[in-house]
């Protein structure tokens with residue numbers, strides 16, 4: 001994927017400078033050590049190969065810069081945090097493309113789930129499937145209180161199956177029984193329901209999502225990094241290791257599953273339904 005980096009905006013010093021790429025805006029505040037990362041892949045922040053690649057690069061840049069200890073993930077697109085994986089990357093392409101795409105999905109999850117940074121999701125829009133997965137890799141989730149902002153792993157509604165590491169991430173967050181129901185039924189939760197089941201940590205008025213994320217971040221930043229990072233590692237490493245041990249097999253599984261005629265038909269029909277919704 002071709003990555004175009006954005007120019008820093010004119011400002012009064014480092015903390016006023018923006019950086020990032022075409023699809024991932026980064027607003028760093030060096031003084032507090034916190035950066036706000038905004039997805040900008042209109043209309044719905046679908047996780048195309050380009051967005052995944054730019055996300056990984058931006059995250060790596062922040063991880064390698066000791067100035068930054070915390071990142072807030074949010075959306076620059078109105079009403080949608082992320083529509084999840086880009087269905088056009090999984091439809092009508094060849095096996096080599098599917099393998100490349102899935103490797104990038106795995107890579108992003110691996111980096112996010114064990115990131116040394118404090119990650120907070122400021123969920124300011126709809127958050128289905130892969131969008132929900134990204135938020136689940138964060139240390140804390142704040143969702144805007146809007147009945148249109150549904151969140152959950154809805155894969156079964158598309159006739160596809162959430163891979164084991166999506167499932168593990170959900171189980172680690174809301175427990176086994178709630179995950180069993182949520183995954184099989186492809187549940188998309190309203191904000192109040194998401195809060196009740198523990199899928200998000202706070203639901204706040206829409207105009208307070210970012211300010212709440214910044215104040216929650218201050219609390220997490222007060223903890224010594226090494227102790228917090230080792231604790232996070234202790235909680236999450238087993239889950240990560242499961243995928244690391246079988247990364248290639250997982251890619252093969254995905255490629256053969258997604259290449260099936262029946263799955264391709266389901267995805268095409270789902271995409272058509274999304275497009276018809278407008279007309």
Ligand SMILES: CC/C=C\C/C=C/CCC/C=C/CC(=O)SCCNC(=O)CCNC(=O)[C@H](O)C(C)(C)COP(=O)(O)OP(=O)(O)OC[C@H]1O[C@@H](n2cnc3c(N)ncnc32)[C@H](O)[C@@H]1OP(=O)(O)O
Nearest residue numbers: 046083084085086087126128129130163253254257274275
């Ligand atoms: C045995 C198992 C082995 C291996 C594993 C194999 C399995 C595979 C597992 C794969 C996992 C997948 C996880 C996913 O993330 S799949 C994606 C699921 N996403 C969704 O269901 C969300 C779909 N989108 C929506 O519900 C709405 O778009 C949304 C609520 C986000 C926003 O609604 P709004 O009304 O604002 O916009 P729309 O008019 O619906 O959409 C605008 C245009 O965007 C297109 N669109 C929407 N979502 C996607 C998407 N995910 N990918 C690509 N394109 C998308 C939509 O079609 C519209 O397009 P146009 O009509 O403008 O062309």
